[in-house]
Amino acid sequence: MAGLISTNTFWTLWLFVHLILAVGLLGALTHQAMAVALPVRQPAGGIVTRFRAVPAAGYATAVCVLWVLTFLVGSYIYTKYRIFIRIPLEQTGHYKTGGFFDFKEHVASLGLVLLPAYWYFWKNAQNPEYDNARKGVTLVLAVMCWFLFIVGHVLNNTRGFAS
Amino acid sequence: MSTTASRAAPAPSSLAASARFKTFATTFSISGPVIYCLIQYFNWPLFTFHPATDRLVWGYEAARSGEGPNMLWYGWTATTILIAAALGLIAMMLPERISRKIPLALVWIFPILAVPYVIYSLMPWWTHP
Numbered sequence: 001m002a003g004l005i006s007t008n009t010f011w012t013l014w015l016f017v018h019l020i021l022a023v024g025l026l027g028a029l030t031h032q033a034m035a036v037a038l039p040v041r042q043p044a045g046g047i048v049t050r051f052r053a054v055p056a057a058g059y060a061t062a063v064c065v066l067w068v069l070t071f072l073v074g075s076y077i078y079t080k081y082r083i084f085i086r087i088p089l090e091q092t093g094h095y096k097t098g099g100f101f102d103f104k105e106h107v108a109s110l111g112l113v114l115l116p117a118y119w120y121f122w123k124n125a126q127n128p129e130y131d132n133a134r135k136g137v138t139l140v141l142a143v144m145c146w147f148l149f150i151v152g153h154v155l156n157n158t159r160g161f162a163s
Numbered sequence: 164m165s166t167t168a169s170r171a172a173p174a175p176s177s178l179a180a181s182a183r184f185k186t187f188a189t190t191f192s193i194s195g196p197v198i199y200c201l202i203q204y205f206n207w208p209l210f211t212f213h214p215a216t217d218r219l220v221w222g223y224e225a226a227r228s229g230e231g232p233n234m235l236w237y238g239w240t241a242t243t244i245l246i247a248a249a250l251g252l253i254a255m256m257l258p259e260r261i262s263r264k265i266p267l268a269l270v271w272i273f274p275i276l277a278v279p280y281v282i283y284s285l286m287p288w289w290t291h292p
Binding site: 075080083087102103115118124133139 | 178179180184187189191195199203212214231232236237240244267268271272274275278281282288289291
């Protein structure tokens with residue numbers, strides 16, 4: 001990329017890709033979580049009801065692909081975070097902020113290993129035997145995703161885009 | 164519990180219809196969080212990455228003077244995936260009457276139980292003066 005865009009722009013673009021993927025993942029998982037936690041008995045209704053009434057099973061593969069892609073892009077930009085973000089955070093005494101990033105990386109890995117079972121349960125959504133497990137794992141992944149998103153957002157505000 | 168919206172799914176593909184894949188997937192996902200915590204506790208990364216020098220070494224290697232920090236998380240995650248996949252493959256060999264007894268609720272219970280340990284493992288961050 002030398003000469004075409006600056007190094008800062010290059011990594012900012014990757015951070016932006018990470019954000020876009022995360023937004024897609026967050027939307028898909030939140031729809032699914034709402035569909036399993038507050039199932040709609042009757043179609044139509046207001047915007048909240050329609051938000052919950054999505055064909056949730058159709059999101060499963062997209063959620064898995066988006067989680068893996070977001071994870072991979074996040075892993076790629078993590079190398080720069082480790083040197084250019086974390087070290088200044090430590091030098092300026094922002095230890096809890098740094099701690100929350102490490103918490104985020106662990107949660108991302110914990111979520112990653114749930115994907116095979118999550119996918120299987122949703123691909124067998126007709127089977128009531130998996131209803132509770134599917135609901136549980138979907139809600140856990142949705143909470144994880146919101147946590148990852150919020151921590152990433154706060155960290156970006158601390159020292160992210162163009163810093 | 165589920166409704167038309169959340170249950171409406173196409174007929175399962177051959178992979179999703181496979182009982183063996185179910186055993187692999189559930190074993191992988193149940194054991195994954197437990198293995199991750201153990202790997203992190205014992206510090207057994209498959210490899211260590213040194214981002215300042217782009218150096219990758221097998222296993223654990225401490226940060227070297229003048230070469231910046233080391234990164235272990237990639238290695239912890241890789242070790243976890245390998246061991247969880249191996250356990251999944253072993254579980255696939257079990258007779259179905261045994262593999263059917265794997266409690267599916269553990270898929271979401273174990274990651275929740277892992278969170279307090281993860282928070283505890285980050286104690287130096289929280290208690291740093």
